[in-house]
Amino acid sequence: MITINQAKVNSQSNNKQLELFNPSKPLELNFIQKKFTFIDFFAGIGGFRIPLEKLGGKCLGYSEIDKEAIKVYQNNFIGYYNAGELNLGDISKINHLPNNIDLFVGGVPCQPWSVAGKLKGFNDPRGQLWFDVIKLVNKYQPKAFIFENVKGLTTGKNKDKLEYLVNQFENLNYVVNWKVINSYDFGVPQNRERVFIIGIRKDQKNCQSYQFPKPLKVHVRLLDVFDELKHCKVIKKVKLSPDILFNGNVPPSRNRFQKNDELNDFFTFSDLRNGHTTLHSWDLIKTTVKEKKICLTLLKYRRSKKYGVKDGNPLSFGDLKELITDLKESDLTKLVNKNILRTINNKYEFVNSKNNSGLNGIYRIFLPNSETIGTLTATGARDFFATVSINADNPEDYKKKFIQKIYKPQKFNPIMAKHCRQLQGFPDWFQFHHKDSIAKKQFGNSVPIPVVYHVAKELIKLFDIDYFF
Template sequence: MKSVFSQHSKQIELPLQLVTYQNKFAFIDLFAGIGGFRIALQKLGGQCLGYSEIDKQAIKVYQQNFISYLNKDEVELGDITKITELPSHVDIVVGGVPCQPWSVAGRLKGFEDPRGKLWFDVIRLVNKNKPKGFIFENVSGLASPKNIDNLELIVHELESIGYCVKWKVLNAYDFGLPQNRERVFIVGIRNDLEKCQEYKFPIPLNIHPKVFDILDDIKPAKIIEKVKLDRHTLFKGMIPPSRTRFQKDDELNDFFIFSDLRNGHTTIHSWDIIETSDREKMICLTLLKHRRSKKYGEKDGNPLSFDNFKQIISDLEINELNELVQKGIFRFTADHKYEFINSKNMTGINDIYRIILPTADIMPTLTATGAKDYIATVSIHASHPQEYKNIFLEKIYNQKKFIPITAKHACKLQGFPRNFEYHEKDDIAKKQFGNAVPVPVVEYVAKELLSILDI
């Protein structure tokens, strides 16, 4: 079944129904999760001979979607560390090897984390079974400078057992999903097939649906062409170095971040929400500007004393600082200094970190731990940063025209089928989708592999 996104007549097909075609090849699904790899491979004509997963809730979802009397002979392999043998005549082995050891959330422990050592079980089973090829997926952190030696070790071990191996970081955004999700894909072809060097990773589709295209509960917004703005208007002359490929240097952002530690043109501060005078706003911005100065301490962010403030604002009265404490913007520290109450970036303000506009063509990465991200249900337009912020506060934030990301949203943002039966508890389902692989990326990576293998 086709899903057509309304973007200037461009179209993309996503697997909106679970489908089964005539079997062309056999595969094993390691670290199966809720079946992201399987959906893509079945669409391409694959038959799953066995799956390995240890999370009981994930197994429940996997089985209710894929296991029936039609494939009752399929093997539930269980814990990969206890698997001694895979079913014979397997063409491809796939799997999303646990990524936490290589992620920032997992504190980048790598092989020091027991989950990181599961790679050696993967290599052991591939070596014993000798499939024609494999596809493995992991977080982009595995390819970071800190972990690149570990990635090279994994590639070397796979090469040493008789495979030609290639890897690349791919982003779900480049394959028709409005999500910024970078993942390392590792593809291998058995050396005796003499075809590995022919493999090429799929190129970006250059099809970018908007957020409202993929989420049913947000009505399509009329897209007004954005006003082009100069750097001085947007950044006061200096473009922040932290901007990503999804942020243009001559347009307003498609999202608003709630943070007292940043000051971008779409940053909402607590003093934008709480009634404050222009002078109070100036005092807040003074702390924001100077708190990272090494003059006041070695931390990434340092509180300032009254005397510190006086050196910057000579006519400052201490009661002005205390009034900001009373308003819930500043707090006293143990050493009688002043710091923002909202002093941790990702915690946001009032339990909101980010609100994405429905006209955006990119969402932040879905994670298993979740994030304080929301989606606006109405769109806005402006020709100046301050006007943009004012309209956002008036029409979206104050009127609560935004919704949390639900399991239904996560299902679509990962490219899962419309009739996929996810977990009945929304928080568990969102965690499972956060751990899942984006289906369209797997489909295109696998399609290239199958064409090389003549399957």
């Protein structure tokens, strides 16, 4: 029987073997494997191809326009035995495909539906590529398709665009389902939400039977997957009252990975936000009690509508004097000289005025205990991971230990391409681009392989085919 790759990760997180998808180790399937054919649109570096081949798929052609991605794709997948596989190029210029294709797949460019892409939707040339997808689905009528995109396609003003796409596919004789899936729920320590759109041609006897896979009941931590953290042990954290962590006011922006009764597993570097694991520039350099008070006052009131309509306004000396009665202009001058504050139109604001820019080139440092890291993106992020663990009974000691044991001795590493490979579930044999910056961009653009595997497995079970390649 053909096998797939699956690994047992010895997780210190819960002291038991976690059975997770890993293309590097074989384990027999628990269902009869079927052979099927597929076309890999928007192929990137092969995030769809790897799990589909492990499920018994044969790629008949791939479509991609990024030259560097094509190099990586061909280096990993195109060889002597499939040298004639179709390189389809630009999807908008495809005029011929093989007949009787079972499956179309692809991660349609997501920038038009994201904030980073300015939410231009179908007005963005990349958003219009959906029309090429629809045209090819209509012409070649594959038995099914799987398309992936950002969660933003399902929310706000984009939701009607998703409904439009679903209606278009339904009019082409397909039963369509979609769902937002987080890669964290399928054994990947990354908070990555993506929408998967599944279509099954209505003449297939099981076209109404598709069900998205249920989340796995196992989770891993960074210390389970990064080689540099194999020496770390899981820290059992103390339970704390939200009153201690948030002064009784839990921020609404917290996500599912930030427990309201535990210290966070990461530290954020920002002068524009506050929290029990937020580090400010005045925490990292020598400042007086009064200087800290000035900075925290500016941080608190800079978003007040009293001082302007922007989401963050500079305050004048007079504004700050009303809030801190013993304030002197010399106090502000000292903070300017320390490069914490700067003046603009005789008002004061933080030098570090962009949240995601972080401080000193660092935005976040995740601890080994963390079950998830931020979403990998094509543009990248100033994210790092600590190489030692810390614990504390209160937020104040937690910050002090972090600065003393991790930040000052530089016990942290940047997220490199080899880590992105693990965070997207790519196998160890996968050869990424030799330039780390390009490789990280390509991984950020890719799909999490374990998610594709589980989504596709439920679809392949329904196929009424039996090919022999």
